[in-house]
Amino acid sequence: MNEAILVGADLTKTFDKLTVVRKASLSVGEGEFVALVGKSGCGKTTLLSLLSGLERPTSGRVTIAGKEISGATEDELALFRRENVGFVFQSFNLIPTLTAWENAALPLFPVQMTTEERHRRAAELLEKMELGDRMEHLPATLSGGEKQRVAIARALINHPKIVFADEPTGNLDTATGDAIMAILNRLHREQGMTILMVTHDTEMAKTADRVVRMQDGEVLS
Amino acid sequence: MNLRYVYQELTRRKRRTVIAVIGLSIGIALLVILNALSLAYHEAARAPLKEIGADITVQRPGNVPEEMAGAVFPCSAVTIKKDEIDRVGKLPGVRGMGTALLLWVFDPNRAWTVLGIEQANPVGPSLLKNFVAEGRYLEAGKPEALVEAAFARQFGIKTGDTISVAGRSFPVVGLVDASQAAKIAVANLYLPLAEAQVIAAASQPLQSVSPFAMGDVNLLFIRADQDKIADLAATVKGLMGPKTAVATPDSFLKLLGSFFAVSDKFTFIASLIAILIAVLIAFKTMAGNVAERMREIGVLKAVGWTRRDVTLQLLTESVVQCLIAGILGLACAYAAASALGFMTVSIPIPWEMSPTPHFLPGGGAPVFKTLRLPVHIPWTLAFFAVLLSTVIGGLTGALLGRRISKIKPSEVLRHE
Numbered sequence A: 001m002n003e004a005i006l007v008g009a010d011l012t013k014t015f016d017k018l019t020v021v022r023k024a025s026l027s028v029g030e031g032e033f034v035a036l037v038g039k040s041g042c043g044k045t046t047l048l049s050l051l052s053g054l055e056r057p058t059s060g061r062v063t064i065a066g067k068e069i070s071g072a073t074e075d076e077l078a079l080f081r082r083e084n085v086g087f088v089f090q091s092f093n094l095i096p097t098l099t100a101w102e103n104a105a106l107p108l109f110p111v112q113m114t115t116e117e118r119h120r121r122a123a124e125l126l127e128k129m130e131l132g133d134r135m136e137h138l139p140a141t142l143s144g145g146e147k148q149r150v151a152i153a154r155a156l157i158n159h160p161k162i163v164f165a166d167e168p169t170g171n172l173d174t175a176t177g178d179a180i181m182a183i184l185n186r187l188h189r190e191q192g193m194t195i196l197m198v199t200h201d202t203e204m205a206k207t208a209d210r211v212v213r214m215q216d217g218e219v220l221s
Numbered sequence B: 001m002n003l004r005y006v007y008q009e010l011t012r013r014k015r016r017t018v019i020a021v022i023g024l025s026i027g028i029a030l031l032v033i034l035n036a037l038s039l040a041y042h043e044a045a046r047a048p049l050k051e052i053g054a055d056i057t058v059q060r061p062g063n064v065p066e067e068m069a070g071a072v073f074p075c076s077a078v079t080i081k082k083d084e085i086d087r088v089g090k091l092p093g094v095r096g097m098g099t100a101l102l103l104w105v106f107d108p109n110r111a112w113t114v115l116g117i118e119q120a121n122p123v124g125p126s127l128l129k130n131f132v133a134e135g136r137y138l139e140a141g142k143p144e145a146l147v148e149a150a151f152a153r154q155f156g157i158k159t160g161d162t163i164s165v166a167g168r169s170f171p172v173v174g175l176v177d178a179s180q181a182a183k184i185a186v187a188n189l190y191l192p193l194a195e196a197q198v199i200a201a202a203s204q205p206l207q208s209v210s211p212f213a214m215g216d217v218n219l220l221f222i223r224a225d226q227d228k229i230a231d232l233a234a235t236v237k238g239l240m241g242p243k244t245a246v247a248t249p250d251s252f253l254k255l256l257g258s259f260f261a262v263s264d265k266f267t268f269i270a271s272l273i274a275i276l277i278a279v280l281i282a283f284k285t286m287a288g289n290v291a292e293r294m295r296e297i298g299v300l301k302a303v304g305w306t307r308r309d310v311t312l313q314l315l316t317e318s319v320v321q322c323l324i325a326g327i328l329g330l331a332c333a334y335a336a337a338s339a340l341g342f343m344t345v346s347i348p349i350p351w352e353m354s355p356t357p358h359f360l361p362g363g364g365a366p367v368f369k370t371l372r373l374p375v376h377i378p379w380t381l382a383f384f385a386v387l388l389s390t391v392i393g394g395l396t397g398a399l400l401g402r403r404i405s406k407i408k409p410s411e412v413l414r415h416e
Helices: A044-052 A072-083 A100-104 A115-128 A142-156 A175-189 B005-013 B014-050 B082-090 B125-131 B149-157 B195-199 B204-209 B226-240 B249-256 B264-292 B294-302 B307-340 B379-404 B409-413
Strands: A006-015 A017-027 A033-038 A061-066 A087-088 A162-166 A192-201 A211-216 B054-061 B070-072 B092-106 B108-115 B132-134 B145-148 B161-167 B168-176 B187-192 B219-225 B246-249 B343-349 B367-372
Touching: A006 A044, A006 A192, A017 A033, A017 A044, A017 A061, A017 A192, A033 A044, A033 A175, A033 B409, A044 A061, A044 A162, A044 A192, A072 A087, A072 A100, A072 B005, A072 B294, A087 A142, A100 A115, A100 A142, A100 B005, A142 A175, A162 A175, A175 A192, A175 B014, B005 B014, B005 B249, B014 B125, B014 B249, B014 B264, B014 B307, B014 B343, B014 B379, B054 B226, B070 B204, B070 B307, B082 B092, B082 B226, B092 B125, B092 B195, B108 B125, B108 B195, B125 B132, B125 B307, B145 B149, B149 B168, B161 B187, B168 B195, B187 B195, B219 B226, B226 B246, B226 B249, B226 B264, B249 B343, B264 B294, B264 B307, B264 B379, B294 B307, B307 B379
Parallel strands: A033 A192, A033 A211, A087 A162, A162 A192, B108 B187, B145 B168
Antiparallel strands: A006 A017, A006 A061, B054 B219, B054 B246, B070 B092, B092 B108, B092 B219, B132 B168, B145 B187, B161 B168, B343 B367
């Protein structure tokens, strides 16, 4: 494993009296593709949230690219995510009123930059996602696979150090899911993108460099 | 804040935007038109006095003449002493004064309503000079008369004739169409004030009802600072006695009887309700919008938007929406004002202010000043309405934006 870009140490997350993640430790090396697998409800998504800075742990530490984020404020975390992290969600989470290129450029909206520059960067990524002819389309007019490709473009637009993908094929049919996995693998292979993917599909997980299993809130391997 | 995103949100959620804008614009339009109507009635109420260049008229009611012979005072207007006029003239807020002397003259073969006027004083009935239908207006220092045109027709009086009034002769130098002039202080015959004072001073029946000396009058017209009219009217009443009849635009406003005319409180409360409706609509729509977009806001925060970014975005959306609503509401109010401007309003003139003997033809007939309701929207009201709408948008957006921006992205994105 290359030098760890993501380190989660002894992470515990408790909601009221329910402990969802228990003393979980996980490291991801730079350029590594890690699949986090486990049954539904085992705490995978919560752990992903803790590791990505979407959620603060009850205890434990998270370090991304050498910066510990566990004690950061909400706004510090937001700025950190904007500059270092990309997300791909199971249900795409595109903004329905924005076009494909505007959705892809969403993380850049608060950044001082011309619209032309945002458009150029979004268009470049959408071309790579083979969505060059869909840039002005609204999400409602895109297929599931196209939506997820827009979401991947959005995850990449800020040149993140790591991409977190939460069940990226969960809402797609097998063929489309395979296509999305192919894109993620290509990103990893050709651009050395670090990816931590949550999935319950062991076949999908096999394409990753390493598979980490979770059960009842604990990391097993 | 991203204006492109604001534009897309407002144009691509058309139904929601249209409902919010229409709802709010109705509130703003109501606010503007209610206040414009109130201002219009106030302006209309100023018209009768404005016609004679005054803001306040003062009369002192007295006893009914014991016999209708010679020159007498109408019972609604007896002597106002010269020293009283001088004291009123020194009151703060008085910008100008005019006087007149209204008499009923019962000659053996004819009854006259005679008004002695200051020919050149712009405060008072001197505006008659603009309504001379034949001949010329009175010249200073000359004992001559103007006759009301309809009266002259009725009695065959012509320019150049000499008439005899209370034993004094006056050449008729012109006929005046008083129906086109003011409705207050109208008469059959207009004389220079000094000539009317001579007639009054020499009249025994008049002196027996109310002692009169040269220099006294029975009608006083005051031009006042607009913001001091009410206070000045009260002071004048205090100075001249409780029975003094002091008429101001407010007196006519009460005669109009409209809600808008009678009560500033009504306008204020109705405006307040309109504003409340506007605020509630803006708040409800924005709150519904924000609730619908919880997940969207979670995504914004997940991809790196700070609380400030989210708040500013929602604030801008709300302000732009409310600004559009304000402008639309104002446009609707302008349209309504144009339509309402065709309405006419009839202001009843009390008999006391234009007294003619009851027993003469038309003597007791009600007199009205009829005019188009002068509805217009002052720029200050228009500016206030748009500003208010924008402020409502700003406050609503800021309040809801601040609240919603506190959500944690993980909370709304957890349940995929």
